[in-house]
Amino acid sequence: MLKMGFFRVKLCFSAITFAAFTFGISFAEYIPLDxxxxxxxxxxxxxxxxxxxxxxxxxxxxxxxxxxxxxxxxxxxxxxxxxxxxxxxxxxxxxxxxxxxxxxxxxxxxxxxxxxxxxxxxxxxxxxxxxxxxxxxxxxxxxxxxxxxxxxxxxxxxxxxxxxxxxxxxxxxxxxxxxxxxxxxPDELVYDQALAIPNAPYSGLSHRGLETMYRLNIGGPLLTPQNDTLGRTWENDGKYLHVLGSAVIVAVDPLTINYPDGVRLEAAPKWVYSSADAMADANVTDLNFNITWVFSVDPSFLYFVRLHFCDIVSKAMDTLVFNVYINSDIAIPSLDLSSLKGDLSVPYYKDFVSNSSNNTSMMSVSVGPDSMADLSNAILNGLEIMKISNDMKSFDGLNSVVDLHPSSSSRKNTLSILIGSVVGALIALGLIALCYCFIVARRSKTNTHAQPWLPLPLYGNSLTISKVSTISHKSGTASCTSLASTNHGRVFTFQELMDATNKFDESLLVGVGGFGKVYKGTLDVGTKVAVKRGNSRSEQGLAEFHTEIDMLSKLRHRHLVSLIGYCDERSEMILVYEFMANGPLRSHLYGSSLPSLSWKQRLEICIGSARGLHYLHTGAAQSIIHRDVKTTNILLDESFVAKVADFGLSKTGPALDQTHVSTAVKGSFGYLDPEYFRRQQLTEKSDVYSFGVVLLEVLCARPALNPVLPREQVNIAEWAMNWQKKGMLEQIMDPYLVGKINPASLKKYGDTAEKCLAEQGIDRPSMGDVLWNLEYALQLQETSALADPDENSVKSIPGILLPGLEPLDKSASMAEGMNSGIYEDAEDAATSAVFSQLVNPRGR
The missing domain is CATH 2.60.120.430 (Galactose-binding lectin)
Structure with a gap:
C-alpha cells in the first residue's frame, strides 16, 4: 500500500500498477451481444x-x-x-x-x-x-x-x-x-430496488432510465473505456473535493483485489477498488471531521447513487469502521467493510436513491469516522451519480411528448403561445418586483435592529457558512433573522437545556431524526420535556428549524403539537416540546414489543389525527399543508390522544384564486401523493393521500413500504387496494384484530381509505369528509359493542347496515376542527406537545 502524502499527488502508483496501465492488463471481460x-x-x-x-x-x-x-x-x-x-x-x-x-x-x-x-x-x-x-x-x-x-x-x-x-x-x-x-x-448491473435517503426503500429502477452525471475513480487517475469492460469513463475526483486538504490518496496493486461472489467484475474495474481517498489526518479526535465531495445537480430529479468501497488501508480485520453520508443524512452507519465481506481488499458497493440537498442545486457525499472504531479513519474508492428519468420518462424537466412532424399551423400557434407567455411573464415579473421592493422597504424600516441568524457550523462547508452569514450581515431584511424578537414561545438558554438533559446524556436519548437527536428532559419546575437538538452536520436543519417554530407558534389545537420554546444560543438549534409518554403511533403497530391497540383505540387515534389535519387545512386564514403525514409523525400522549407532529416540511396552501402550490417534491417514500410527485403541484389532497396510507398501516400493522416482501406486497397502498376492490380487506388485517371488528365498521373504513388513495386529487375527499366517515365507522363499531359488551365478539347487529341508521351529526363532529381562531382549546393544547420523529423515520 502506498500513502500519497497530505496533498493530492496523482503520479505515485506502484511499479506494478503503472505497468498494468501501460500494457493494458485485462480481466475476464464482459462481451456485449449488441x-x-x-x-x-x-x-x-x-x-x-x-x-x-x-x-x-x-x-x-x-x-x-x-x-x-x-x-x-x-x-x-x-x-x-x-x-x-x-x-x-x-x-x-x-x-x-x-x-x-x-x-x-x-x-x-x-x-x-x-x-x-x-x-x-x-x-x-x-x-x-x-x-x-x-x-x-x-x-x-x-x-x-x-x-x-x-x-x-x-x-x-x-x-x-x-x-x-x-x-x-x-x-x-x-x-x-x-x-x-x-x-x-448486464441486467444485473442495476437492481430494481435501492435505499432511498433518508432510510426508505425505493423500487421500480428497472423501468426507469438513468443518465450518467458523475463517475469517479476516487484517489486514482482517469480511466478510459480501454480500462473498463463496459466502456465507461471514470474521472479523477480532485475537483469535486470540498476541502482539498481533507483527503490523502492510498493505493495498492490492482492484482490484490479479490471480487467476492455476488459482485460482478462489471460493477467497477479493479483500478477503482485499488485506490481510494482516506482521511488526511487519520486518528483525529474531532469526530465531526470528514471528507466531502460536492456536486451540482438538478433539484427536480431523483438520483441513483452507487458508492464503491474496498478496505485497502487496514492491516487487520475490524479496525476500520466509519459512517457514510449523502447530503446531511446518514446513509450507512458504522460501516465495517472487513466484517461485512469477511476479508480485506474485497470490493463492496451500495446503491441509494436521493435528491439534492435541501432543494438546492447541490448534492454532497461524505465519509467520516465512527465513535466505535479503533481507527478513526474513513475511505471511499468510487462513486457514481446518475439522474433518474421522471414519471414523464424524460431527463429534461417535464418534457415527454415531442411532435415529430410539426405542421406550419402548429408552428404559428406555438410561436403565438410563446410570445404571449413571454409577454405575460415579463408583466408578472414586473409586478412581483414592485411588490418585493415595497415589502423590503417596509421591513427595512421595522427590522433595522434585527440580529443575524447564524447557521450551525458545518465542517468542510465554509461556502454554506459564508453565504448565509454574508446575507445576514449585509442586510437587515435578510430572511435569516433572529426569532428572539417575535412571539415564538419561551427562549431557553443553552445552560438550562444542558441541566434539563444532564448535559445531553445519551442514556436519556429517546430518538434520532433527520434534524438531530431527541432527549428526554426535566425542567427546573419538574415538567417533562422532549428536547430536539439540531445535528451539526444537518444542512437542512436551519430551514426546518424556522418552519417548525413559525408554524407551531401560530397554531393551537388539541390534536396538533404544542411548542414550549427553543434555543438559538451558541449557534445551536434546539426545539423543546412537552414529553409524549406513548411515543409515535408506528411503535404501537409494529416493530416493538408494545401491546397491540384495540380497533376502537385505532379508530380514535385516526379520528384525532384527522381532526388535526382538518384544522390545518381549514382552521387558519390560509390553509397549511403538512407534507409529511405518516405514522411516525402521529404521536400519543399518556391517554393515547393523537397529535400530528413535525412541521419542518409544511407549506402554506394555495391562495383563494389558486388551485395548488408549485414546489419541489418533499415527503416520505411510500406516503407521497403520486400526482404531487409527477406534477410537483401541492394541494391539501396530498395530505389526504398520505393519510390514506396511514389508515392502511393502522389496519394491517405493517410498514408503508417493505422491500423484503414479494413484489406485489412491497407497497401497502397497491397491495391493500387490490384486496379492497375484491371486498376482502379482512384477509390482510392485523391478526390481532381478526374477529374483533364489526363488518360494517370495516367496510366504511376501507371505503374511506380507498377514496383517500384515488389517483387524482380531485377524486379524493377533503379531510373534513374523511373525519366524518371515520367517526361514522367508530359509531358502527360502538353500536355493535353495545349490543355485545365483549369487544372481541364477532357478532354484529343485523340492522347495522340499514340505510335508516344515521351517523353522528356532521356539524358537531367537525366543530373542534372548524374553529377559525388561531388558538383553539388553549388549555388542552398546553398539556399536549410532541416531538416529531421520536424514532428514526428518515424518510425525506
Missing part, C-alpha cells in the same frame, strides 16, 4: 480509445430514416477524439433504428460537437433527441454551454428487439450528431 458504434458523417472507420466506430453510411446493423441530411468533416486538435471530427446534419426529423439481438438494459451514448465551417450555425441549433420511450434532450444549444463538445451517456431498459433514436430539428433550424453508441449492459 455493440454498435457509429461515427456519424464519417467516410471511414474511426478508432477511439481502442474501439472501432463504423461510418453511418454503411447501414447493416441499423437503418437511418431521414429526408434531408448532410455529412460534414472538420478535423480539430482541440477536440478530445476523432469521433468529434465528423457529423451528420439533419433539416428534417431523422431516426436511427438499431436491430437488437436481445432486449434488456443498454447504454445509449451520444457525441456532439458543433464543428465550424458548415453552412449552418450549429452552436445555435437546438438539439432534441428521443427514443421510443425516453426524452434524452430537449432544445439543448451550445450557445448556453461553455465547451466545444458534449458527451451524454444513458442506461435504458429496452423491451423490444429494436431501438429507435430520433433527432428532431426545431422550427427553421437543424439537428446534428457526431457519434452514437448502443451497447448491451
Amino acid at each position: 455493440n454498435y458504434l457509429l461515427a456519424c458523417g464519417s467516410s471511414q472507420n474511426v478508432s477511439v480509445q481502442g474501439r472501432i466506430f463504423f461510418p453511418d453510411s454503411v447501414q447493416s446493423f441499423f437503418s437511418l430514416k431521414t429526408s434531408e441530411d448532410t455529412a460534414f468533416y472538420s478535423p480539430s486538435d482541440s477536440l478530445p477524439s476523432q469521433i468529434y471530427h465528423s457529423l451528420r446534419i439533419f433539416t428534417k426529423p431523422a431516426s436511427y433504428k438499431f436491430k437488437l439481438q436481445q432486449p434488456g438494459r443498454h447504454w445509449v451514448r451520444l457525441y456532439f460537437s458543433p464543428l465550424p465551417g458548415s453552412r449552418h450555425d450549429l452552436r445555435s441549433a437546438p438539439l432534441t433527441v428521443v427514443s421510443d420511450d425516453f426524452v434524452f434532450m430537449k432544445n439543448f444549444t451550445f450557445n448556453n454551454f461553455n465547451h466545444s463538445y458534449l458527451f451524454k451517456e444513458y442506461s435504458v431498459n429496452v423491451t423490444s428487439t429494436s431501438l429507435v433514436i430520433t433527432l428532431i430539428p426545431s422550427n427553421g433550424s437543424v439537428s446534428f450528431v457526431n457519434g452514437i453508441e448502443v451497447v448491451s449492459v
